[in-house]
Each structure stands twice: as structure tokens, then as C-alpha cells.
Amino acid sequence: MTITSPAGFRAAGVVAGLKSTGAKDLALVVNDGPTHDSASVFTANRCKANPILWSQEVVKDGVVRAVVLNSGGANCYTGPDGFQTTHAVAEQVATRVGIGAGDVVVCSTGLIGLANDRDHLLAGVDAAYDALAADGGNAAAEAIMTTDSVSKQVVVEGAGWSIGGMAKGAGMLAPQLATMLVVITTDAVVPAADLDQALRAATRVSFDRLDSDGCMSTNDTVTVMASGASGITPSLPDFTEALTQACTDLAMQLLRDAEGADHEIAITVLNAASEDEAVECARSVARSNLFKAAVFGHDPNWGRVLASIGTTQATFDPADLDVAMNGVWVCRNSTPAEDPTTVDLEPREVSVTIDLKSGDARATVWTNDLTHAYVHENSAYSS
Template identity: 80%
Template sequence: MSVTHPAGFVAAGAAIGLKSNGNPDLALVVNEGPRFDSASVFTANRCKANPVLWSEQVVKDGTVRAVVLNSGGANCYTGPDGFVTTHRVAEEVGSVLGFGAVDVVVCSTGLIGLANDRQRLIDGVHTVHGLLSADGGNAAAEAIMTTDSVSKQVVVERDGWSIGGMAKGAGMLAPALATMLVVLTTDAVVPAEDLDKALRSATRVSFDRLDSDGCMSTNDTVTVMASGASGVQPALADFTTALVEACTSLAMQLLADAEGADHEIAITTLNAASEEDAMEVGRSVARSNLFKAAVFGKDPNWGRVLASIGTTKAAFDPADLDVAMNDVWVCRNSGPGEDPGLVDLSPRQVTVTIDLKAGDARATVWTNDLTHAYVHENSAYSS
């Protein structure tokens, strides 16, 4: 049941006519309390969509009572008129539920540069309101899908409290810039300030390390709401651990649903001088089209890995790098190592391990390969 698994939450999803194929396209998740703590993170893109511009203001006081999400249109680069649409939807949700629009986060996903049908959204709010239930998590998760082939949901159980979550996003297959929308819920008692700390810790090692195609979305939103309905206040460290677990599960579901991808690639950088160095190195490899195309071609091309590492500012000796693919150390001391023929790149899961020999920090970045299907889907999406 994902977001409705924790006590204190109801949700719904419905088809309100935004998607031309008639699939569900509006979701509503409501926190019924008794507490309304929340925390959120948004895309770092400076050209943000209207729902993000709105929601960034909504979350500032730490209180969110509902998240309304539509697929079938991102309401991005639609100007002031698009902002009015976002605001009206928040107003309508607040109105039917009996609180202010300023407690309503709005998320949108789909094509950018096109206006959403405002009236359909307003009418739709009444539709989903009528469907709200403690069993509605699944319907909500399905209503936010775009090119996703499956809905992404998670439940993490603890003693007396739990976390639920849903996400949309299709990994590397990132039409309309791979908008990633995530709603997390918990019935634990977690004051907003702690919730913010836990969420930032969790996204830093999960969603922030997913770099499917280097393109940063305009609509990305992750919101967590805590109802306190369990009456249990876990230690912050315990709650953070559980939230990391939930976010990592959802991130791996996003990675696995990259329909155009043949491989899921985990790039682990070891013995870096700092976690930042490890991240920079991993990200540079994850963004190398040449390396990603080689993985698609099942070619353990470690030279393209070294060439990517060489573009970073991380601390290392260019003449003393080791690289393994699927645990075969094909590159030793920046030269040929074990036989690349020992690397079997047929399976979907690929690991790349980079030893910088410069410290003791490490980080893993996840990406996908570059395939014909990626080019096909992203060249055909809006035409």
C-alpha cells in the first residue's frame, strides 16, 4: 500500500483526462495527523517548473498536509499562467479538505512547455477527494506513472512505526527530463527539523547518486510527511536508517525501470581523498557517452573509464589507477591488467570499481548504458 501503509494517511488516484490514453493521471496523498511535520528537497535546476516554484514556498514552515500530483503535463516553462494553474489546484485541495493552500505541495510530470488544462485539474481534485481511502496508496502510485513500466512503491517496517513511499521516473529513459517525484510517509513522531535532517541524509546517498543520463529535471520533488499517528518517537539515527532504506529501494526501482537500458551500472570509487572526490569521479564516468555505449556493446573498455577520470579534479596519480569491471581488475597502474576477456557483460548488472589510492573515502554512483532504445525513445517523445 506504499504511502498509505503508515497510520494517518489516505490517498487516491484517478483518470481525469490529462493523458490522451485515458490512464490514471491525478493522485492525492493526505496526512490526517495528528501531526503534520514535513520536509522536502527539490531539483537544483535553476529553470524550475511552476509546481516547484510553488511548493518550495509551501514547505518552508515545515508543515505539509497534502501532496497532489498529476501526470500528463509538467506545467514547466508555461509562464505566470501556469503558476496560476498550480496555485488554483492547491487552493482546491485545501478547500475540499478544510485547510489552507499553503499546506499543499503540488507536483506535475509529463511534457514541458505545454499548459495543463486547469479546469480538468480543478474538477479532478473533487474526483480524487471522493476516492480517498486508507487503501489508496496503490492507485496513487499508478496515477503518477508516465513512461514508467511499473509503479514504484516501498514499505519499511519498524517496531510500532513504519515508512511508506512511492516514486515515478524511468531511470535513464528520461523523456521530459526524467522527472522524479517521490512521496514518503511515516506514522512515527518526527519533528520537522529532524525530518529535514533525515531526508537530506537519505537523498544524499540514494537519489543524488542516481545519474542515469546527466540531464537534470525541472520538476524533481521529494516530500516526506510524518503523521505521528503511531505515537512512537524513534531515535533520529534509527529513523534516518529506515529512511535511507526506503529511499535506496525506490532509487533502485527507478534504475531498474530504465526501459531503454540494457544494463544497470554501479560505479564504486574506492580510496578517494574525500567523498566529494569519489562522487566527482563516479559521476564523470556515469556521464561518459563513450563508456556507456561500450557497456551496451558488452565491451569492457577500461580506457574510456580512465579518460573520464582524467577530466576530474580529484586527487590521484594518473599513472597509478586501478579499474575493475565485474570484479576483474582489467586495469592496473593505469595500464593493462587482467584479461578483459574474463569480463562477462551479458548480465544486466554491471559493477565498475575504481581505486584512486589517495585516501579512504568511497561512494557509489548508479547509471545505465547508452542504447539504441534510449536514442529512439528520446528522439520520438514529443513529435
């Protein structure tokens, strides 16, 4: 159940001394091949961290041989000196593994605006290299945790090949990714161009539709590496389906571990004129602090759902919207319908269904409720 489950990969997670707690804080994942195809997506935030600036260049040729990740410091808004730290880490990995630095993706997570200790990082790379193991996936997944309460891992089995994945992230999940680091491995044979196509299809309906608090992080990276060690070339649709399953599973693990949340909320928009409009409406609800606070208070407040939809430019008749919460159609034709007191908001999982009656497209966006614990964690923790 880890990134070293697929053949052709070694990994390690070690203590580099970046975290004041003394917990593991540096992970290394190496693709031993025979192939080294890769694809990546990064945060859409224009104010990107140094590791992103580095890794965006690394991935352009479709070849990635190693990913090195640290928690305990995001190396973000640290200027040219911070970029040199990222570069030095990549060089150290390259030297030890015997590859080029231009094939090493670097990821960092933790506090923003503070320089990472370069010596700690470089020593950590050495320790991680020495610890590399074919069963090192669990240690790597632990080493990338920040405010995560659990590590997130997944394996999806294909016909003679498999996909493994690990993720970190808890809160700050937003469209086009957010403080989220994801490494995915596969021993299938998948050329870089196909990997890219599959990854974009998979993230579009998984990570891109998580919107925990509307904020967009500076360091988000999803990298997939294919070792080809199984010798099997799946069809692109089969691989895409498996990759989507892996990404969705990891996304739901991220959602369930969002900082301070009491509820996971799935907002599904039905009968929209287009999938984009369905996403637009669902996201507007996912970003309503008033709605999210109401769910925390166990109040099936469909009025706040309509008020959110009303801020979009999607196609619908404002006087003819239906809204269900946990299957109870509390609003029909934009007026009160079934008794809201029959909606049980005690369970963590909440579904909101919105019928736009304007087409046949649909989409789901996931979010969390707005809780006291969210405010507490995000007022006390600098990121």
C-alpha cells in the same frame, strides 16, 4: 507496500483526463495527523516548473497536510498562467480537505511547455478527494506514472512505526534529482527539523547518486510527511537509517526502469582522498557516453574509464589507477592486467570499481548504459 501502509494517511489515484491514453493521471495524498511535520527537497535546476515555485513556498514552515500530483503535463515554462493553474489546484484541494492552500504541495510531470487543462485538473481533484481511502496508495502510485513501465513503491518497517514511499521516474535521473516525483509517508513522530535532516542525509546517498543520463529535470520533488499516528518517536539515527533504506530502494527501482536501458551500472570509487572526490570521479564515468555505449556493446572498455577520471581534479596518480569490471581487475597501474574477455557483461547488473589509492573515502554512483532504445525513446517522446 505503499504510502498508505503507515497509519494516518489516505490516498487516491484517478482519471482527470490529462493523459490521452485515458489512464490514471491525478493522485492525492492526505495526512490526517495528528502531526503534520514535513520536509522536502527540490530540483537544483534554476529553470523550475510552476509547481516547484509554488511548493517551495508551501514547505517553508515545515507543515504539509496534502500532496496533489498530476502526470500528463509538467506545467513547466507555461508562465504566470501556469502558476495560476498550480495555485487553483492547491486551493481546490484545500477547500475539499478543509485545510489551507499553503499546506498543499503540488507536483506535476509530463510534457514541458504545454499548459495543463485547468478544468480537467480541478475536476480531477474533486474525484480524487471523493476516492480518498486508507488503501489508496496503489492507485496513487499508478496515477503518477509517465514513461514508467511499473509503479515504484516501498515500505520499511520500524519498531511500531513504518515508512511508505512511492516514486515515478524513468530516465532523466541526474544529480540533485531529476524528473522524479517521490512522496514518502511515516506514522512515526518526527519533528520537521529532524525530518529535514534525515531527508537530506537519505537523498544525498540515494537519489543524488543516480545519474541515468546526466540531465537535470525541472519538476523534481521529494516530500516526506509524518503523521505521528503510531505515537512512537524513533531515535533520529534509527529513522534516518530507515528513510535512507526507503530512498535507496526507490532509487534502485528508478534505475532499473530507466528509459531504454539494458544495464544497471554501479560505479564505485575506492580509496579516494574524500567522499566528494570519490563522487566526482564516479560521476564523470557515469556521464561518459562512450563508456555507456561500450557497456551496451558488452565491451569492458576500461580505457574509457581512465579517460573519464582524467577529466576530474580529484587526487590520484594518472599512472597508478586500478579498474575492475564485475570483479575482474582489467587494469592495474593504468596498464592492461587481467584478460578483459573474462568479463561477462551479459547480466543486467554491472559493477565498475576504481581504486584511486589516495585515501580511504569511497562512494558509489549508479547509471545505465546508452542504448538504441534510449535514443529511440528520447527522440520520439517530447518532455
